[in-house]
Amino acid sequence: NCILELTDLEYHYPNGPKALESVSLRLMQGEKIALVGPNGAGKSTLLLMLNGMLRPDSGTVRFRGEPISYSRKALMNLRKQVGFVFQNPDHQIIAPTVFQDVAFGPVNLDYTEEETKTSVDEALMYVGLTEFGRRPPHNLSGGEKKKVAMAGVLAMNPDVLVFDEPTSALDPDSARSIMELLDELHHAGKSIIISTHDVELAYTWADRIVLMDQGKIILCSKPTDAFSDK
Ligand code: ADP
Ligand code: ADP
Numbered sequence: 001n002c003i004l005e006l007t008d009l010e011y012h013y014p015n016g017p018k019a020l021e022s023v024s025l026r027l028m029q030g031e032k033i034a035l036v037g038p039n040g041a042g043k044s045t046l047l048l049m050l051n052g053m054l055r056p057d058s059g060t061v062r063f064r065g066e067p068i069s070y071s072r073k074a075l076m077n078l079r080k081q082v083g084f085v086f087q088n089p090d091h092q093i094i095a096p097t098v099f100q101d102v103a104f105g106p107v108n109l110d111y112t113e114e115e116t117k118t119s120v121d122e123a124l125m126y127v128g129l130t131e132f133g134r135r136p137p138h139n140l141s142g143g144e145k146k147k148v149a150m151a152g153v154l155a156m157n158p159d160v161l162v163f164d165e166p167t168s169a170l171d172p173d174s175a176r177s178i179m180e181l182l183d184e185l186h187h188a189g190k191s192i193i194i195s196t197h198d199v200e201l202a203y204t205w206a207d208r209i210v211l212m213d214q215g216k217i218i219l220c221s222k223p224t225d226a227f228s229d230k
Contacts, residue, residue: 002026006061008022032186033193034196047084085164109156127154129151166182
């Protein structure tokens with residue numbers, strides 16, 4: 001019941017540094033993984049491999065046992081199942097109203113108007129923004145924008161959720177509210193992988209903590225083994 005498997009990934013940004021080196025990792029069905037490590041460690045780069053937004057120079061990304069294909073059609077299919085929420089919601093929020101923004105995925109996937117409305121309404125209800133459909137997203141708070149971006153991903157009902165820094169730049173209440181949502185999603189059966197600077201959050205939330213530094217995974221263990229001093 002391994003959902004995503006990374007094997008020996010190497011990645012070098014064009015004209016940039018080596019960002020991943022010998023990275024192997026498995027995300028199991030229903031698992032919650034937190035990636036931690038300093039800025040520039042390669043966390044975002046690793047996450048971008050999971051739905052094919054970046055393609056490794058070498059190594060293999062498998063989804064449910066099959067190496068992923070990088071054709072346009074295969075990637076569209078993969079992205080329905082592996083939902084990605086960016087660190088900065090402004091990169092993901094593009095439409096003039098919250099409803100249209102959340103509807104972007106379903107419309108792109110050729111849902112009917114009826115199906116689109118149902119999936120958007122459900123997603124907005126899930127994140128607690130039912131009343132926000134007609135509002136322009138740009139003047140919402142940071143936490144609300146993050147939830148709109150989440151709703152946009154949830155509207156496609158993916159099995160796997162990838163969050164790059166879900167709580168960064170949020171006040172403590174908004175951060176807590178986002179983490180409660182992640183817990184609900186986990187209880188609903190989703191497999192979740194996040195990156196975070198917040199080691200305490202990683203420790204309390206994750207089933208497994210993956211520590212990265214300079215493009216490598218240097219530790220991968222249960223929170224109790226990783227950070228307990230006993
Ligand atoms: P983290 O998410 O842990 O902060 P990143 O995966 O963003 O780390 O970055 C890993 C390394 O790759 C860093 O040295 C970073 O500067 C570099 N990098 C990230 N994105 C790009 C890019 N688009 N072009 C060139 N270099 C990049
Ligand atoms: P994160 O912490 O998620 O990596 P950053 O603030 O480091 O976010 O990066 C923001 C954007 O800039 C990302 O799209 C990333 O790919 C890009 N980026 C990061 N480092 C570099 C770099 N050295 N050269 C070019 N682009 C970069």
